[in-house]
Amino acid sequence: MKYLLFTLYLFTLSGFLTAQEKITEADFQNYIDKNVEYCDKVFGTFVTKGEKQVILLNLGAEYPDHKLVAAIFQSDWKDFDYKPDEFLKGKTICIKGKLVLYKGKPEIIVKNPKQIEIK
Numbered sequence: 001m002k003y004l005l006f007t008l009y010l011f012t013l014s015g016f017l018t019a020q021e022k023i024t025e026a027d028f029q030n031y032i033d034k035n036v037e038y039c040d041k042v043f044g045t046f047v048t049k050g051e052k053q054v055i056l057l058n059l060g061a062e063y064p065d066h067k068l069v070a071a072i073f074q075s076d077w078k079d080f081d082y083k084p085d086e087f088l089k090g091k092t093i094c095i096k097g098k099l100v101l102y103k104g105k106p107e108i109i110v111k112n113p114k115q116i117e118i119k
Contacts, residue, residue, distance in 0.1 A: 021036055022037045024038075025060065032100065032101055033099070034098065039092065040059040040060045040067060042088045042092075044062045045058065045085040046058070052074055054071050055072040056069050057084065057088055069102070070095045076111050076112065079111075091118055094119060095108045096116075096117075
């Protein structure tokens with residue numbers, strides 16, 4: 001019985017790990033609210049002002065022409081051993097997570113550094 005439960009657990013986990021599809025800008029509208037992987041260069045970064053700050057990574061082009069934003073909320077900064085707004089600028093990265101629209105622009109919210117792979 002334990003073997004069967006363990007096998008089902010591994011099967012479920014492997015399905016979750018492979019559920020993210022690598023997409024391009026042309027695919028954005030087809031993958032809203034789905035887990036995806038998107039790779040591009042970080043052209044610009046910005047840290048919002050105020051009580052609850054957010055790091056915004058503009059992928060694909062400088063703001064306001066960026067293709068996608070990766071948002072990292074201040075409550076999650078503690079999990080990074082680097083400053084994402086400084087360290088990632090100019091690097092090509094892959095972001096994994098749920099693709100959402102925020103004010104009409106594609107965005108992925110990054111909760112931990114494992115969602116970011118530096119190429």
